[in-house]
Amino acid sequence: MDRRSLVVGGAAAATVLLWFGVAPYMEVAGGTRVFSDAQPLRCADGQATTTADIGAVEPDEPVRHAVAMTEDLDCVMRFFVANETGHAVTIDRISVPLLSPGAGGPAVQADSLITNYNDVAEAEIEERSDVAWPVGDPLLPGETLHYAIALSFDETGCSTVGGSVSIPDIPTVTVSFRGRDSMAHSETVDLAFVGTEDSSCDS
Numbered sequence: 330m331d332r333r334s335l336v337v338g339g340a341a342a343a344t345v346l347l348w349f350g351v352a353p354y355m356e357v358a359g360g361t362r363v364f365s366d367a368q369p370l371r372c373a374d375g376q377a378t379t380t381a382d383i384g385a386v387e388p389d390e391p392v393r394h395a396v397a398m399t400e401d402l403d404c405v406m407r408f409f410v411a412n413e414t415g416h417a418v419t420i421d422r423i424s425v426p427l428l429s430p431g432a433g434g435p436a437v438q439a440d441s442l443i444t445n446y447n448d449v450a451e452a453e454i455e456e457r458s459d460v461a462w463p464v465g466d467p468l469l470p471g472e473t474l475h476y477a478i479a480l481s482f483d484e485t486g487c488s489t490v491g492g493s494v495s496i497p498d499i500p501t502v503t504v505s506f507r508g509r510d511s512m513a514h515s516e517t518v519d520l521a522f523v524g525t526e527d528s529s530c531d532s
Contacts, residue, residue, distance in 0.1 A: 360414035361468075361513040363502050365407060369517070370394050371477075372404040395493070395521035398436040398528035402482040405443070408515060410502050411473040418468050421510065422503040423476065424461035427496060431485045432458040435494040436528035438483035444476060468504065488524030495521045 370378040379395055396404050412418055428439040442462040468474060478500065488494060498514040505511075 360412065361418065361502070361504050361511065362409075362411045362413060363500065363513045363515045364409055364411070364517045365515065366409070369407050370396060370404050370520075371407060372396065373401070376402070376404065378404075393495075393519055393521050395523050396437065396480065397523050397525050398482060398486075398488055399525050400482050400484075400527045402437060402480060404480045405477040406480060406499075406520065407475070407477045408500065409473050409475055410468065410504075410513075412468040412470055415470050416506055417470060418504045418506045420464045420466045420468055420474070420502060421505050422461050423464055423478075423500050424459060424503070425478065425496070425500045426459045427494075428480075429458055429460040430483060432483070433485050434458050435488050435522045436483050436486035436524070437480055437522050438486075440479040440481050442476060442478055444474075482527070486528070487530035488522065488528045490524050490526055490529050492524045493521045494524075495519065 368378070372378055376396065376399075379393065382395075396402060410420060423442055425439050427434045428437060430438040430440070432438070439460050442464075444464065444466065466474060497519045498516075499520065500515060502513045503510050504513065
């Protein structure tokens with residue numbers, strides 16, 4: 330076998346090894362799903378959970394899941410994390426933007442994460458307005474875990490009466506596999522937080 334054949338053969342073998350080394354990470358990145366069922370919001374009795382209930386739907390705008398920012402706001406945002414790969418992963422962190430307590434943004438805050446094991450995880454403030462929870466739950470191939478984030482009124486924030494703040498694709502879930510992280514965003518949860526007299530910036 331001449332030198333050129335050895336070089337070509339070696340390069341081909343290296344490519345195959347590289348592919349088999351990278352492929353599992355690509356599978357994990359694309360095969361971790363975050364989604365909700367038909368009712369991602371569960372709120373206290375009488376509290377609205379859609380923009381139609383609140384009366385905040387513009388013409389030709391689809392009805393979205395929503396909460397009115399009132400002082401008695403008491404809701405949980407429910408979602409699932411599924412591992413559709415052939416590899417066990419670890420759910421490292423779950424995070425949401427804009428909803429850290431006292432951030433001064435919309436008048437709603439994320440208080441706690443209720444895990445699949447009914448534990449309440451302690452939050453970490455990543456940025457001024459972002460909040461994240463360290464999790465550390467194993468997620469086996471084919472397994473789905475259920476989580477919920479408790480939401481309440483934040484008196485340090487304000488929002489115009491009837492105006493809405495939309496936060497699409499929440500939450501973000503970070504999973505790890507063999508020392509590398511990948512992030513998955515919600516496919517189905519697109520929340521609107523609608524301003525009321527309680528949240529008015531003029532009050």
